[in-house]
Amino acid sequence: MTPPEFRVDPDVDLHVPADRAELTAHPATVLGAIAAGGVLGALARAGIQAAFPHPPTGFPWATFGINVTGCLLIGALMAVLGARPAHPLVRPFLGVGVLGGFTTFSAYAVDAQRAVAAGAAGTALAYLAATLVGALLAVQVGDAAAARLLRRRAAR
Amino acid sequence: MTVLLIALGAALGAPLRYLTDRAVQTRHDSPFPWGTLTVNVAGSLLLGAVAAVPAAPAVTALVGTGFCGALTTWSTLSYETLRLTRAGARWHAAANALGSVVAGLGAASLGYALAHALTG
Numbered sequence: 001m002t003p004p005e006f007r008v009d010p011d012v013d014l015h016v017p018a019d020r021a022e023l024t025a026h027p028a029t030v031l032g033a034i035a036a037g038g039v040l041g042a043l044a045r046a047g048i049q050a051a052f053p054h055p056p057t058g059f060p061w062a063t064f065g066i067n068v069t070g071c072l073l074i075g076a077l078m079a080v081l082g083a084r085p086a087h088p089l090v091r092p093f094l095g096v097g098v099l100g101g102f103t104t105f106s107a108y109a110v111d112a113q114r115a116v117a118a119g120a121a122g123t124a125l126a127y128l129a130a131t132l133v134g135a136l137l138a139v140q141v142g143d144a145a146a147a148r149l150l151r152r153r154a155a156r
Numbered sequence: 157m158t159v160l161l162i163a164l165g166a167a168l169g170a171p172l173r174y175l176t177d178r179a180v181q182t183r184h185d186s187p188f189p190w191g192t193l194t195v196n197v198a199g200s201l202l203l204g205a206v207a208a209v210p211a212a213p214a215v216t217a218l219v220g221t222g223f224c225g226a227l228t229t230w231s232t233l234s235y236e237t238l239r240l241t242r243a244g245a246r247w248h249a250a251a252n253a254l255g256s257v258v259a260g261l262g263a264a265s266l267g268y269a270l271a272h273a274l275t276g
Contacts, residue, residue: 008239012191035171038167039166042169110268
């Protein structure tokens with residue numbers, strides 16, 4: 001169904017030979033790049049969340065915006081990396097690290113659960129659905145926009 | 157201090173997501189991204205437990221914002237879902253997106269209930 005090099009997982013996909021080899025070739029460099037990117041992404045997320053706090057029954061706008069933006073950017077990043085050669089640490093640093101550390105699934109699940117516990121089931125449901133739809137639309141938009149820019153550049 | 161604790165948690169969480177993903181993928185050959193589902197469910201369970209107890213701000217920063225935040229991811233989940241759709245694996249794509257949300261919410265609730273039961 002899928003060719004052997006068709007990537008599904010942007011973090012690491014063992015069907016992709018380069019991904020399979022990267023950890024044994026340079027373990028400390030790859031894990032260090034992921035950790036460094038993760039720190040930057042997480043600090044940016046924490047800064048935005050601290051600037052826009054929300055009550056337990058409120059809509060977590062900060063985390064919603066963070067997750068949708070991160071999905072837009074991973075779509076664009078992976079489209080660029082799929083189209084042109086890049087340094088082998090770009091995906092680990094920017095994709096796995098920065099964007100993986102910036103977006104968060106645990107806060108999404110726990111904020112929804114806490115909203116339900118606080119009696120705001122409607123807000124929880126709206127948040128769950130809005131993030132799901134927003135994230136899936138954003139990754140598609142990021143991918144399509146980057147692909148269009150790359151085609152325009154190539155045509156020039 | 158909070159910034160350092162978040163940074164430390166994230167410096168552990170992000171590489172652990174990568175390593176867990178690899179470890180899970182070596183154990184199966186299906187196109188379904190079980191590795192990402194594993195980290196997202198585990199992180200939701202742990203954060204649910206942290207949220208249930210009156211944890212010190214330092215613990216919340218290190219374990220919650222830093223570690224669980226960087227261990228779990230929406231960007232990876234959404235990209236995988238896009239790629240599964242592109243590959244024509246629509247059932248896998250829908251199961252990945254909806255299954256992650258349901259499993260994550262269940263894990264957060266379970267973590268919350270377990271921590272409550274254990275701490276009284």
